[in-house]
Amino acid sequence: MKVSWATRAVPRRDWPNEDFVAAAEGAVVVLDGCSLPPGTDLGCRHGTAWYARSLGLEMLGRMLEPPTVPMDRGNALRACLAASIEAVALKHADTCDLSHRATPAATVLALRERPEGVEYLVLADSVLLLDSGGSVEVVSHEYARTYAAADPSAASRAITGARPPGALRRAALLTDGATRLTDRFKILGWQELLTLLAADGPEALIDQTRSAEDADPDCQRWPRTKRHDDATAALVVLEPRREG
Template structure:
């Protein structure tokens, strides 16, 4: 089983808040939800700390095939809670959080779990790709969006906008009618999108943080088959390089409005039939 992984921070002077890992029959991407400076979290730990610890624990929990992927995620959230409950306010609405994409081979099928806006793409040569992502965060953002939002430059105005947006989103996070992420509530795992696909007829699978999927779903510069072709031919590093090239042509977000000019980008790729 040959798997390819690449991950790169959005800026070289900031921690990478994504986490990716693979084990035999298991692929994982965790995308930590970073917050702008000045937003309180009630936690002494960084988002990168949360993503790494959740990812490591989830990788271990998901190897036990007696339990579903949602159960593995719930247990992992509980275990991270135990690691910092004594030092941090886990009731704080700004506690570190992350999105998750997870895939596991079991009984000749590929099981999957996706929570929030990470993306899982199934390459099905006979049918076209199946794209699995949780759109509830995007729906909340669309309700909150303002037509005159500032560009993602380093301006004070944009920084104020981001702080306000994060504070607004906190009231919708892990709430009915809002959106769900991995944070301090194990019950969020039951809100994840789950399913399974026969390995027979599956060409490849890709797991992407939203920073690595934006050439398709935000910039519209390629299709999902195009993205899979890049991953299959040149690997995840090439996908991220092309993403950075596109971002550099629009540093102020005039063409593609977005919160971050360059986001952490992570891709895991497995050619099932390769």
């Protein structure tokens, strides 16, 4: 399993990238911290970027541990996510108000390769593309408000699944800032977006997204609440299964 990725903040010097991406052998995570207007009281002194990074690292670390349960349609990743949310909550429960309605939260995408196949998790409106060779499946929540925040039970609302060895050729993990060319601007279809990722790489996808955003600076052609958004794209290429 080979992973390439790119992540880019909105073009503002005074605002951190609230997306996060990390990968290690056999696992990758992508998170999109839930942005709120500057100056919003989060009840947290750390901020959304810290939360997304902390949750992502906790999640990746648990995904790299030897699994203790069968793959079972990817449900093991729910346990990883629940434990990760709880661990991050404990890191700042003494200093921050985790019951605050605006406490930092994030969408979560995760994919892990195991001897039994590939398992995945999707929480909220980031997008996972699964390419089986003959078709591209789009996995995302229909409703966006299923973020992780500080409640481990949020993991139970994640979409999970699994594919047997050799069933997937590629996968793409995309925050909503990296899916705009398709789901908001309608410039590319999902297959075309995946082809662009595979041919030219994640940086090229973000470049094209920024060019489209800059061509509509007043958000009139493509109505949206933000001219730009943090954008993260990770491409996973899976090795063909070797027989014998």
